[in-house]
Amino acid sequence: MNIKSLSTISRDIDMAAILAYAEITGDFNPIHVDPAFAATTAMGGVIAHGTLSARWRPGHGGWRVAP
Amino acid sequence: MSGPQPGGNPDACGGEPPVLTFDRFVVGKSYGSLTEAPDAALVGHWRGLYPQDEFPADCAPPAMATVLMMRAYMHLLSPRPPGNIHARQQMTLGAPIRLGDSVSTEVECVGKELRRERRYVTVRARGTNQHGVACFDGVLTLIWAA
Numbered sequence: 001m002n003i004k005s006l007s008t009i010s011r012d013i014d015m016a017a018i019l020a021y022a023e024i025t026g027d028f029n030p031i032h033v034d035p036a037f038a039a040t041t042a043m044g045g046v047i048a049h050g051t052l053s054a055r056w057r058p059g060h061g062g063w064r065v066a067p
Numbered sequence: 068m069s070g071p072q073p074g075g076n077p078d079a080c081g082g083e084p085p086v087l088t089f090d091r092f093v094v095g096k097s098y099g100s101l102t103e104a105p106d107a108a109l110v111g112h113w114r115g116l117y118p119q120d121e122f123p124a125d126c127a128p129p130a131m132a133t134v135l136m137m138r139a140y141m142h143l144l145s146p147r148p149p150g151n152i153h154a155r156q157q158m159t160l161g162a163p164i165r166l167g168d169s170v171s172t173e174v175e176c177v178g179k180e181l182r183r184e185r186r187y188v189t190v191r192a193r194g195t196n197q198h199g200v201a202c203f204d205g206v207l208t209l210i211w212a213a
Contacts, residue, residue, distance in 0.1 A: 011117075017116060020112070020115060020116045021116060023112065024109070024112045024113060024116065024134055025134055025137040025138055025141065026137070026138055026141045026142070027137055027141055029147075029149065029150070029151060030149045030150065031149070031150050031151075031152065037149065037150070041150050043152070047152070049137075049153070050152070050153025050154075050156055050207075051133045051134075051136075051137055051153065051156060054130050054133040054156070054158065
């Protein structure tokens with residue numbers, strides 16, 4: 001197996017980022033945006049959207065561009 | 068936008084469709100497609116979230132594939148029970164999405180499984196541009212709340 005080392009990207013996730021991502025995707029699942037509801041779930045509180053961290057590297061950034 | 072009403076299973080009398088519970092998912096069923104044209108405003112919202120992102124000026128950022136996948140998922144698989152959680156996700160990128168492209172995202176249920184008292188639903192979202200060229204192919208596995 002060819003394992004490639006990738007660079008690390010970090011970002012602090014706060015409620016503002018979660019709400020901004022909810023606006024972009026339309027995903028207002030209460031487990032992301034409603035602290036009272038989220039507290040009643042197995043997560044115990046608000047969690048970020050699973051795809052919030054989905055980003056790719058700069059440049060063409062992951063698109064497959066024809067040579 | 069094209070395809071069936073959100074949820075793909077509207078009430079026969081034209082009322083609100085029933086909540087799309089785990090039991091209602093049909094493996095192999097297409098839940099329709101959502102067609103959208105990512106524009107500068109949507110990219111602007113993305114830049115607000117990730118201002119350091121770099122990508123060609125005439126293109127949407129690659130992560131826009133995930134955004135379009137989620138928007139189609141939200142629109143087509145509705146109404147959902149509250150509290151679903153993403154367990155896994157996979158995304159394969161294809162042709163770049165350019166600003167003004169018309170991207171149709173088809174959402175299909177490709178699996179469901181009850182495991183350790185958790186309801187796992189797997190959906191596939193495939194996006195193609197106005198030329199029929201594949202832009203992305205995403206697979207989401209969710210823990211369905213009800």
